[in-house]
Amino acid sequence: MPLESLQIRSLRCIKNLQLQTHARWNWLIGANGAGKSTVLEALHILGTGQTWRHGPRNLLRDGESEYLLSARMPDHFLALRRRGEEREIRYDGESIHSAWELLDIMPLQSLHSENSHFVAGSAEDRRRIMDWGIYYVDAHYGQIFREYRRALAQRNAWLKQPHGQSPWDTALAEAGESIQQRRQDYLLRVEEPLQKLWAAWSGHADTLSLHVQNGWKEGLTLRESLLRDLESDREMGYTHSGPHRANLVFRIRQKLALDILSRGQLRVLGLAYRIAQLCLIQESGYQLPVILIDDFAAELDQSARIWWMDQLNRLGVQVFAAVTATDQIPAGEAGKQFYLAHGQLEKEIDR
């Protein structure tokens, strides 16, 4: 569901900004510090309830006491207000109590400084993006994932007890094994569109494969691993084994993609993986997410930019993409260009 407009009040450098958005391409153009990432971050907070930054969270504009974000979609209105630790989210006037609901209200996929180096980035980011994709094509995944998270939190709290067997291992192992199986099934499905995309971009039909290392010792069940690790888990105060420690690995011709591709090629491979996930969401008939791209041009040559833009055009998604100059935008597609400076809209061009 494309956004029709976005309003941001008191977020970082933005005092008050309103954008009438385009159903396809929305280019945010401006010098360093102009406020482009702040717009993307506002969308990310609206769609997930959280910031994408792992670092400082000084999101509130200096001197203000609360920030307010809202987006209009066809027939719907989503708003989020944050004051200190208090957060209020409303959808068509009704309160939203769990950020999980936002996954269905405003699906979005973000590519930002923290996660854009997907293949060469952190295992946590790869897991998060893989799980995000599974959520939209496997109707039971969200529920199992939440059960796992709950059992994990309870086991971690229980580890403070000095003796005894964990009462949470059965629930944790059942949900954990199911997550691992579903991830494997999903990656088999992603491989097909991914191989096609990669072959078309790289020009040769490399054998590309995806593997998920399960996050516990090979050859053991998760339950066996939990029993085996109990003493060290107690010492460390957290659970070592489980799908929360899994890793998604890319191989080309049986070798680790990380070892044989250049940085730019790795970035394209990560983008191709995300496009393949979108293809599966489209096949499942679920609404496609809004795509947020911080620094669209980073590490990509002109042909890779055009390839990426073509893929997103083929899917027909709504995109918000930041660039520092207009020459980084491949020519030709309909969309709006928003020129930002000091957190304000200076000019808007509709093509």
Ligand SMILES: Nc1ncnc2c1ncn2[C@@H]1O[C@H](COP(=O)(O)OP(=O)(O)OP(=O)(O)O)[C@@H](O)[C@H]1O
């Ligand atoms: N709490 C705050 N109050 C006011 N201004 C802030 C606050 N936090 C950050 N800023 C300012 O907001 C600006 C950051 O904007 P943003 O990160 O959106 O820029 P950008 O256009 O994405 O830049 P770049 O191209 O460098 O990534 C900086 O100028 C920063 O000093």
